[in-house]
Amino acid sequence: MSTKEERERxxxxxxxxxxxxxxxLLLGPxxxxxxxxxxxxxxxxxxxxxxxxxxxxLHRLIKRGWISAEExxxxxxxxxxxxxxxxxxxRQLKVEISKWDKLAGAIARILRPxx
Amino acid sequence: xxxxxxLLEELDADIREHIDRETQDNLERxxxxxxxxxxxxxxxxxxxxxKEDTREVWRFTWVDELRQDLRYGLRMLCKxxxxxxxxxxxxxxxxxxNTTMFTFVNxxxxxxxxxxxxxxxxxxxWIHNPRSSGAxxxxxxxxxxxxxxxxxxxxxxxxxxxxxxxxxxTWNRLGQGKIVLGQLVSxxxxxxxxxxxxxxxxxxxxxxxxxxxxxVVVLAHAFWQQSFSSDPAIVGKTLxxxxxxxxxxxxxxxxxxGLLVGFEPTFWAPITMVEQITRxxxxxxxxxxxxxxxxxxxKAEASLSGARxxxxxxxxxxxxxxPELKRNLEAAVFxxxxxxxxxxxxxxxxxxxxxxxFGLVLLIACANVASFLLARATGRTWEMAVRSALGAGRGRLxxxxxxxxxxxxxxxxxxxxxxxxxxxxxxxxxxxxxxxxTLRLPxxxxxxxxxxxxxxxxxxAFGLTPALRSSRVKVASxxxxxxxxxxxxxxxxxxxxxxxxxATCTVLLVGATLCVxxxxxxxxxxxxxxxxx
Numbered sequence: 001m002s003t004k005e006e007r008e009r010x011x012x013x014x015x016x017x018x019x020x021x022x023x024x025l026l027l028g029p030x031x032x033x034x035x036x037x038x039x040x041x042x043x044x045x046x047x048x049x050x051x052x053x054x055x056x057x058l059h060r061l062i063k064r065g066w067i068s069a070e071e072x073x074x075x076x077x078x079x080x081x082x083x084x085x086x087x088x089x090x091r092q093l094k095v096e097i098s099k100w101d102k103l104a105g106a107i108a109r110i111l112r113p114x115x
Numbered sequence: 116x117x118x119x120x121x122l123l124e125e126l127d128a129d130i131r132e133h134i135d136r137e138t139q140d141n142l143e144r145x146x147x148x149x150x151x152x153x154x155x156x157x158x159x160x161x162x163x164x165x166k167e168d169t170r171e172v173w174r175f176t177w178v179d180e181l182r183q184d185l186r187y188g189l190r191m192l193c194k195x196x197x198x199x200x201x202x203x204x205x206x207x208x209x210x211x212x213n214t215t216m217f218t219f220v221n222x223x224x225x226x227x228x229x230x231x232x233x234x235x236x237x238x239x240x241w242i243h244n245p246r247s248s249g250a251x252x253x254x255x256x257x258x259x260x261x262x263x264x265x266x267x268x269x270x271x272x273x274x275x276x277x278x279x280x281x282x283x284x285t286w287n288r289l290g291q292g293k294i295v296l297g298q299l300v301s302x303x304x305x306x307x308x309x310x311x312x313x314x315x316x317x318x319x320x321x322x323x324x325x326x327x328x329x330x331v332v333v334l335a336h337a338f339w340q341q342s343f344s345s346d347p348a349i350v351g352k353t354l355x356x357x358x359x360x361x362x363x364x365x366x367x368x369x370x371x372x373g374l375l376v377g378f379e380p381t382f383w384a385p386i387t388m389v390e391q392i393t394r395x396x397x398x399x400x401x402x403x404x405x406x407x408x409x410x411x412x413x414k415a416e417a418s419l420s421g422a423r424x425x426x427x428x429x430x431x432x433x434x435x436x437x438p439e440l441k442r443n444l445e446a447a448v449f450x451x452x453x454x455x456x457x458x459x460x461x462x463x464x465x466x467x468x469x470x471x472x473f474g475l476v477l478l479i480a481c482a483n484v485a486s487f488l489l490a491r492a493t494g495r496t497w498e499m500a501v502r503s504a505l506g507a508g509r510g511r512l513x514x515x516x517x518x519x520x521x522x523x524x525x526x527x528x529x530x531x532x533x534x535x536x537x538x539x540x541x542x543x544x545x546x547x548x549x550x551x552x553t554l555r556l557p558x559x560x561x562x563x564x565x566x567x568x569x570x571x572x573x574x575x576a577f578g579l580t581p582a583l584r585s586s587r588v589k590v591a592s593x594x595x596x597x598x599x600x601x602x603x604x605x606x607x608x609x610x611x612x613x614x615x616x617x618a619t620c621t622v623l624l625v626g627a628t629l630c631v632x633x634x635x636x637x638x639x640x641x642x643x644x645x646x647x648x
Binding site: 032033036037050051052053055056059060062063069074078079080081 | 119122125126129130132133136137140158159160161162164165168169171172173176
């Protein structure tokens with residue numbers, strides 16, 4: 001990656017990455033690599049997450065009890081660790097989404113004050 | 116803990132597989148192998164740093180947080196030595212009171228007899244008069260009853276008996292008479308209990324035959340130490356007791372003091388010597404003298420209820436064989452404890468009452484401390500606000516405050532334990548000299564566990580409300596240091612605590628005064644006969 005692209009890469013805050021992971025897991029258990037690809041793909045390549053930073057985030061979510069990890073096999077019959085939402089995580093996702101909406105709304109109001 | 120370790124161990128493999136998959140995807144996109152791998156690794160990021168960051172996530176687990184809380188709590192306690200001392204003293208008195216009481220409860224009701232093997236398999240046999248009620252409806256066995264039960268039962272491996280009354284005998288020592296207390300026991304007493312002699316041997320069944328009682332004694336350890344200076348050659352020497360020469364055959368172990376609470380005999384002698392010691396001829400064949408407490412060791416396959424049923428059957432057999440006695444009595448079986456079966460319930464009830472009273476006193480102390488901490492909590496709102504702003508959840512704040520209060524109560528518990536250790540013997544010293552009661556008050560593991568539980572419960576009791584109160588933090592207003600007027604709500608709780616304390620104290624004081632007066636009245640009652648004997 002060239003330095004120009006690096007500069008344009010949108011920095012994601014720690015909490016935002018957690019939110020994206022939780023949302024990605026909403027539809028079912030996914031393994032680590034697939035989560036990274038899903039975030040890239042679903043954001044139309046805008047969010048180029050440093051793939052490694054997923055792992056501290058995943059462990060943080062496990063520690064908080066919002067997701068759980070279990071062994072499984074991937075599509076091409078290889079061993080993978082699948083992460084899935086817990087009930088607590090499902091509830092937390094709703095909370096985080098509403099927090100995000102509030103934050104986004106507040107920033108939008110500052111950037112484009114109502115005429 | 117195990118989960119964290121497992122996840123971190125698997126992290127290497129997880130990262131490797133992630134990069135492998137990305138490499139695979141790159142290959143499918145058409146990249147040449149070397150570049151595919153390189154791109155995958157670059158896209159992943161610095162593997163070392165990622166591993167370090169992941170490990171960092173797990174660093175502050177609850178154990179680390181607890182350690183932080185403990186350190187901080189100790190610092191807070193040291194910063195306010197005055198109030199810490201006040202709280203600890205108030206609680207220590209309350210806890211110490213309960214610990215002292217529990218020491219007695221333990222010594223009387225909970226502790227099994229010392230040096231006895233498998234005390235849980237021992238059962239007491241009593242004779243019960245169904246036409247009477249209460250403790251006086253239970254009487255010990257006569258010697259013929261005991262002999263019959265001993266020889267005809269199936270439930271017990273053996274049945275021992277001992278005399279419930281201590282025997283005052285005169286020990287003629289070098290021309291001087293000294294009164295000592297002895298206990299008469301059956302020949303199988305020591306062997307059935309599993310008590311081995313410290314020196315020499317214990318009494319055996321051949322020495323306790325009704326036809327040929329042998330004048331032998333086993334000395335108590337303390338008696339041997341004090342009166343014979345632990346003479347190692349004591350076995351074989353003779354003592355003159357009540358005019359008869361008794362041969363010393365052994366010394367009992369130091370911790371063994373018999374099976375009856377409060378009584379530590381100086382020596383043990385065979386039951387069949389009773390007629391010589393008391394000059395009561397015919398005691399051994401007397402069907403009307405109830406004097407023997409009988410205890411049987413249940414066989415492995417027998418149960419208490421089975422033994423109960425069998426003893427009733429045996430009692431019926433006795434009555435059938437001796438219709439001239441016109442008895443109409445029953446047999447009763449209790450688990451054997453230091454307090455004889457029929458009397459246990461009275462002791463239990465009395466001590467339960469006392470423990471409830473002392474528990475109330477402790478509750479008052481806790482209420483005191485709670486209201487004190489509530490007052491202090493208002494001064495810490497700024498600290499709580501900062502912690503909250505730094506990211507501490509409410510649970511964390513509550514946990515930290517509870518750690519502080521538990522530290523206080525554990526300190527108080529330690530002080531209370533020491534207090535109890537000193538106070539219990541002092542209370543024993545208050546007993547009137549005319550009663551030959553010797554009660555050992557060991558501070559054993561039960562007392563320790565009790566004190567720990569009480570301390571922790573106290574910490575929770577008085578710490579919870581201030582913790583809940585101070586963790587309810589409105590970050591913005593507290594950081595702006597708004598002067599909050601002392602809310603009416605806050606002082607209502609403290610007012611309630613205060614009222615409750617005063618009410619309970621009044622009740623306790625009135626009760627205590629009544630007790631003291633009753634005691635004074637009771638000791639000045641004229642019983643109608645002379646009691647100086």
